[in-house]
Amino acid sequence: MSVRTVLRMGDARLQRVAAPVRDFGGEELRELLRDMCDTMEALNGVGLAAPQIGVGLRVVIFGTPPAQDNGQNLRYPDADAVPYTVLVNPVITPLGEQYEEGWEGCLSLPGLRGVVPRFLHIRYQGHDEYGALIDRTVSGFHARVVQHECDHLDGILYPMRMTDMSRFGYTAELFPGREVQDE
Numbered sequence: 001m002s003v004r005t006v007l008r009m010g011d012a013r014l015q016r017v018a019a020p021v022r023d024f025g026g027e028e029l030r031e032l033l034r035d036m037c038d039t040m041e042a043l044n045g046v047g048l049a050a051p052q053i054g055v056g057l058r059v060v061i062f063g064t065p066p067a068q069d070n071g072q073n074l075r076y077p078d079a080d081a082v083p084y085t086v087l088v089n090p091v092i093t094p095l096g097e098q099y100e101e102g103w104e105g106c107l108s109l110p111g112l113r114g115v116v117p118r119f120l121h122i123r124y125q126g127h128d129e130y131g132a133l134i135d136r137t138v139s140g141f142h143a144r145v146v147q148h149e150c151d152h153l154d155g156i157l158y159p160m161r162m163t164d165m166s167r168f169g170y171t172a173e174l175f176p177g178r179e180v181q182d183e
Contacts, residue, residue, distance in 0.1 A: 003042045004035050004053040006107045014108060015155040018051050018058045021088045024131035029059075033086055033129055036061050045107050046082065047145050049152030052108050058089045060149040079141045087134060090126035090150050094119040095137065102144055104158045105171070113175075114168035116161045118144045 007014050021029060032055055040048040040061060047062030063084030100120045105113045122143045125135045138146065148158060162168055 002035055002038060004039045006039065006043065006048075006052050007054055009106075009109050009157055009159075011108075013054055013056070014051060014152070014157060016051065016056055017155055018049075018056045018153040020058050021127075024088070024127065024129065029088075029129060032057070032059065033061065040107075043107050046079070047149040048107065049149045051152050051155075058153045060087050060090065060146075060153065061085065062087070062145045062149050082142045082145055085134070086129045087124065087126045087146070087149075088129065088131075090124055090146075090153070092147060092150055093123045093125075095121040095123055100140070100144075102141075104144070104148060106148070106158055108152075108157060109159070111170050111172070112168070113171050114159055114162050115164060116144075116148075116158050117163060118147045118161075122146065124150075 023029065032050060036048050036050065036053065036059070039045075039053060046064055047060060050057045050059040061084070062082060064079060064082045096119075098120045099117045101115050101117050103113050104116045120143065121137070121139045123135070123137045124146050125133070128134055151158070151161070159165075159168060
Protein backbone atom coordinates (compact mmCIF):
# COMPACT_ATOMS: atom_id res chain seq x y z
CA MET A 1 0.00 0.00 0.00
CA SER A 2 1.33 3.38 -0.97
CA VAL A 3 0.55 6.80 -2.25
CA ARG A 4 1.39 6.88 -5.95
CA THR A 5 2.41 9.84 -8.08
CA VAL A 6 -0.53 11.28 -10.03
CA LEU A 7 0.29 11.98 -13.67
CA ARG A 8 -0.28 15.54 -14.79
CA MET A 9 -1.93 16.87 -17.92
CA GLY A 10 0.59 16.66 -20.73
CA ASP A 11 1.74 13.14 -19.86
CA ALA A 12 0.93 11.00 -22.93
CA ARG A 13 -0.26 8.11 -20.72
CA LEU A 14 -3.32 10.17 -19.76
CA GLN A 15 -4.43 10.27 -23.40
CA ARG A 16 -4.54 6.51 -23.93
CA VAL A 17 -7.63 4.32 -23.88
CA ALA A 18 -7.42 1.91 -20.95
CA ALA A 19 -7.77 -1.87 -21.34
CA PRO A 20 -10.54 -3.89 -19.66
CA VAL A 21 -9.77 -5.83 -16.50
CA ARG A 22 -9.89 -9.58 -17.14
CA ASP A 23 -8.72 -10.99 -13.79
CA PHE A 24 -10.85 -10.07 -10.78
CA GLY A 25 -9.25 -12.61 -8.46
CA GLY A 26 -5.63 -11.52 -8.67
CA GLU A 27 -3.47 -9.75 -6.16
CA GLU A 28 -2.50 -7.23 -8.87
CA LEU A 29 -6.01 -5.72 -8.82
CA ARG A 30 -6.16 -5.69 -5.00
CA GLU A 31 -2.78 -3.91 -4.79
CA LEU A 32 -3.83 -1.39 -7.44
CA LEU A 33 -7.03 -0.61 -5.52
CA ARG A 34 -5.17 -0.19 -2.22
CA ASP A 35 -2.73 2.22 -3.86
CA MET A 36 -5.55 4.12 -5.57
CA CYS A 37 -7.45 4.48 -2.29
CA ASP A 38 -4.33 5.64 -0.42
CA THR A 39 -3.54 8.13 -3.17
CA MET A 40 -7.07 9.52 -3.38
CA GLU A 41 -7.29 9.93 0.41
CA ALA A 42 -3.85 11.56 0.68
CA LEU A 43 -4.83 14.16 -1.95
CA ASN A 44 -8.40 14.71 -0.67
CA GLY A 45 -9.81 13.59 -4.00
CA VAL A 46 -13.35 12.45 -4.65
CA GLY A 47 -12.25 10.07 -7.39
CA LEU A 48 -9.28 8.55 -9.12
CA ALA A 49 -8.84 6.54 -12.30
CA ALA A 50 -6.10 3.94 -12.74
CA PRO A 51 -4.61 5.79 -15.75
CA GLN A 52 -3.95 8.78 -13.48
CA ILE A 53 -1.32 6.72 -11.67
CA GLY A 54 0.05 5.23 -14.87
CA VAL A 55 -1.95 1.99 -14.94
CA GLY A 56 -3.81 1.50 -18.22
CA LEU A 57 -6.78 -0.47 -16.85
CA ARG A 58 -10.48 0.40 -16.79
CA VAL A 59 -10.68 0.94 -13.04
CA VAL A 60 -12.01 3.95 -11.14
CA ILE A 61 -12.74 4.64 -7.51
CA PHE A 62 -14.80 7.49 -6.13
CA GLY A 63 -16.64 8.67 -3.05
CA THR A 64 -16.80 11.44 -0.50
CA PRO A 65 -15.81 11.05 3.17
CA PRO A 66 -18.23 9.27 5.52
CA ALA A 67 -20.54 11.16 7.86
CA GLN A 68 -18.14 10.81 10.83
CA ASP A 69 -15.72 12.99 8.84
CA ASN A 70 -18.41 15.70 8.57
CA GLY A 71 -19.43 14.28 5.19
CA GLN A 72 -17.29 16.87 3.42
CA ASN A 73 -14.44 16.77 1.01
CA LEU A 74 -11.94 19.63 1.20
CA ARG A 75 -11.93 20.04 -2.58
CA TYR A 76 -15.76 20.03 -2.89
CA PRO A 77 -17.11 21.16 0.49
CA ASP A 78 -20.63 21.90 -0.80
CA ALA A 79 -21.08 18.65 -2.72
CA ASP A 80 -23.60 15.95 -1.90
CA ALA A 81 -22.26 12.74 -0.40
CA VAL A 82 -21.24 9.99 -2.84
CA PRO A 83 -20.78 6.42 -1.56
CA TYR A 84 -17.28 4.98 -1.84
CA THR A 85 -17.30 2.78 -4.94
CA VAL A 86 -14.85 0.62 -6.84
CA LEU A 87 -16.00 0.47 -10.47
CA VAL A 88 -14.28 -1.85 -12.93
CA ASN A 89 -14.99 -1.93 -16.68
CA PRO A 90 -17.70 0.75 -16.43
CA VAL A 91 -20.36 1.60 -18.98
CA ILE A 92 -22.26 4.90 -18.73
CA THR A 93 -25.68 5.45 -20.27
CA PRO A 94 -27.11 9.00 -20.24
CA LEU A 95 -30.74 9.11 -19.12
CA GLY A 96 -32.18 11.92 -21.17
CA GLU A 97 -30.44 14.83 -22.79
CA GLN A 98 -30.45 17.23 -19.84
CA TYR A 99 -27.02 18.68 -19.04
CA GLU A 100 -25.83 20.58 -16.02
CA GLU A 101 -22.79 22.83 -15.87
CA GLY A 102 -20.56 22.66 -12.82
CA TRP A 103 -17.08 23.46 -11.58
CA GLU A 104 -14.61 20.59 -11.75
CA GLY A 105 -11.05 20.10 -10.70
CA CYS A 106 -8.76 17.16 -11.23
CA LEU A 107 -5.80 15.68 -9.42
CA SER A 108 -4.04 15.62 -12.80
CA LEU A 109 -4.51 19.41 -13.14
CA PRO A 110 -3.58 20.65 -9.66
CA GLY A 111 -4.65 24.16 -8.81
CA LEU A 112 -7.04 24.52 -11.76
CA ARG A 113 -10.82 24.51 -12.07
CA GLY A 114 -13.23 24.77 -14.99
CA VAL A 115 -16.94 24.68 -15.75
CA VAL A 116 -17.88 21.45 -17.50
CA PRO A 117 -21.25 20.38 -18.92
CA ARG A 118 -22.22 16.85 -17.87
CA PHE A 119 -25.33 14.74 -18.21
CA LEU A 120 -27.53 15.37 -15.19
CA HIS A 121 -28.91 11.81 -14.97
CA ILE A 122 -27.00 8.65 -15.84
CA ARG A 123 -27.04 4.90 -15.36
CA TYR A 124 -23.68 3.30 -14.75
CA GLN A 125 -22.87 -0.35 -14.84
CA GLY A 126 -19.72 -2.32 -14.23
CA HIS A 127 -18.25 -4.58 -11.60
CA ASP A 128 -16.82 -4.26 -8.12
CA GLU A 129 -13.36 -5.55 -7.26
CA TYR A 130 -14.70 -9.11 -6.91
CA GLY A 131 -16.52 -9.14 -10.25
CA ALA A 132 -20.02 -8.59 -8.81
CA LEU A 133 -22.31 -6.50 -10.98
CA ILE A 134 -22.93 -2.84 -10.13
CA ASP A 135 -25.94 -1.14 -11.73
CA ARG A 136 -26.92 2.31 -10.44
CA THR A 137 -29.00 5.24 -11.60
CA VAL A 138 -27.70 8.56 -10.23
CA SER A 139 -28.00 12.32 -10.67
CA GLY A 140 -26.23 15.55 -9.79
CA PHE A 141 -22.77 15.51 -8.25
CA HIS A 142 -22.66 11.70 -8.11
CA ALA A 143 -23.31 11.54 -11.87
CA ARG A 144 -20.69 14.26 -12.48
CA VAL A 145 -17.99 12.39 -10.54
CA VAL A 146 -18.65 9.11 -12.37
CA GLN A 147 -18.54 10.80 -15.79
CA HIS A 148 -15.34 12.67 -14.90
CA GLU A 149 -13.52 9.55 -13.68
CA CYS A 150 -14.71 7.36 -16.54
CA ASP A 151 -13.52 9.97 -19.05
CA HIS A 152 -9.99 9.22 -17.85
CA LEU A 153 -10.42 5.65 -19.09
CA ASP A 154 -10.87 7.00 -22.62
CA GLY A 155 -8.00 9.50 -22.48
CA ILE A 156 -10.24 12.52 -21.87
CA LEU A 157 -9.43 15.27 -19.35
CA TYR A 158 -12.13 17.72 -18.29
CA PRO A 159 -10.78 20.74 -20.25
CA MET A 160 -11.52 18.73 -23.41
CA ARG A 161 -15.22 18.81 -22.43
CA MET A 162 -15.36 22.53 -21.65
CA THR A 163 -17.35 24.83 -23.91
CA ASP A 164 -16.25 28.19 -22.46
CA MET A 165 -12.56 28.60 -21.69
CA SER A 166 -13.22 31.93 -19.97
CA ARG A 167 -14.45 29.80 -17.06
CA PHE A 168 -11.16 27.93 -16.65
CA GLY A 169 -8.31 29.01 -14.44
CA TYR A 170 -6.42 28.78 -11.21
CA THR A 171 -8.54 28.18 -8.14
CA ALA A 172 -6.94 31.02 -6.17
CA GLU A 173 -7.81 33.49 -8.95
CA LEU A 174 -11.30 32.17 -9.61
CA PHE A 175 -12.32 32.01 -5.95
CA PRO A 176 -10.32 34.73 -4.13
CA GLY A 177 -10.69 34.60 -0.38
CA ARG A 178 -12.38 31.22 -0.49
CA GLU A 179 -10.39 28.32 0.86
CA VAL A 180 -10.72 25.57 -1.75
CA GLN A 181 -8.04 22.92 -1.56
CA ASP A 182 -6.77 21.71 -4.92
CA GLU A 183 -3.58 19.78 -4.30
